[in-house]
Amino acid sequence: MKGTAIHLLAVLVLVASCATAQQTRDLLDDPGALPRKAGVVDVPFFPQEKYYCGPASTAMTLAWSGLPVTQEEMARQVYTPGREGTLQPDVVAAMRRNGRLAVPVDTLRELLGEIAAGRPVLVFQNLGLDFYPQWHFAVAIGYDLDDGDLIMHTGPYSHRPVALRTFEHTWRRGGYWALVVLKPGEMPVAAEEMEVVRAAAGLERVERYTDAAVAYEAIIERWPRSFPAWMGLGNVRYATKDLTGAEAAWRGAIAADPENTAPAWNNLAYVLQALGRRQEAMEAAQKAVDLGGPDDPNYRSTLDEITNM
Incomplete structure (x- = not known):
């Protein structure tokens, strides 16, 4: 019975990984005005401490925007010990308390558009499965359409390439939740x-x-x-x-x-x-x-x- 359960889980993971990543396919087929490759320079990297992907990602985006913040300081603002993690509303609240606009980004084309405009994007992923989630915050800092990769500060890794198709699956399971962090007066690329x-x-x-x-x-x-x-x-x-x-x-x-x-x-x-x-x-x-x-x-x-x- 145990072996059957493990086998079933492996099959489900394989099926999930092979599912169509439609937004990625559309982008690779027709990037429109997007450059083939783009990256945001000088995005600080804070290696994630245990359970601190939320504080680390929040700190990286706020530090990039010009604020002298640390992972430890952000942990005091966004980390919930009882959950051993961070809730999305707490990330938004931290952005506001620190005088920054937190604007949602909910399509892959918009996400790459912000990167092409020189802005990192804070993203929320489920690295597990829908029924067995592994929630994770990270920062998207670049992309390469020729290689089909998104470049990320994620966990202990700086500038890590992740296949756009893989990212889209994990992002979908996270509800397509992402934020671009702006100074007051700035506008997102796809401003609504x-x-x-x-x-x-x-x-x-x-x-x-x-x-x-x-x-x-x-x-x-x-x-x-x-x-x-x-x-x-x-x-x-x-x-x-x-x-x-x-x-x-x-x-x-x-x-x-x-x-x-x-x-x-x-x-x-x-x-x-x-x-x-x-x-x-x-x-x-x-x-x-x-x-x-x-x-x-x-x-x-x-x-x-x-x-x-």
Whole structure:
């Protein structure tokens, strides 16, 4: 029985390794604008200590971005002793706490595109099988389409070539989870508005207001009609007592999306009240109620609060 189980496992591993890696095949057949070979220079390498692939990979990407971090410091931020490992949300949280945007990368073409643009990509893999996982974080730092390899800082190995086909299988089993780590104001190669907005909002949530403002301003420069970016910019300016700036941002939100302005009018009412312009504040609050509906408790509460001041 034991021998049969071992034989079955070997067959399953063989089947998994032979499964079609469609993204790899598509890339090798048609790389498009991607160069045949690319690599990111000067990505620090921290050999992984036991169970520390998460801290090591997080430290490597943050150190590459210019922050003086160590594997041990990142372990204190992302490692969960009870699990003998690192959870993905903790990696994202660490990026935010350290003032960096964490933007998802979920296709192999996007991943290689970031490398070609000179950025490493933090990846999450399952080096085992779907039913017997071996979770692993690593950093992709280069590729060679002629050889069919991805170059990685992984475990104890620096600049290790891994077959793209093999990587795709392990990455798929990890849920195609990967991050590119950016300084505020930078954009990913395949920039999608809401992905970058969510990354900027992450900085706002951990009160990295200056970094969040820079990120929101860059989003607005790229997408001038980005309602959530204008709203976020108003929020961080208000939080830092830049009331005039907050007013300008929320008016920008109103102009950006005239069909969805109730939240902006509601926020504008608060900043106008803080600026001592009570009549304008009441008018803005009433506008929010009119647009959002008189039964919305948030907008009605704002109007009542300002009216009774």
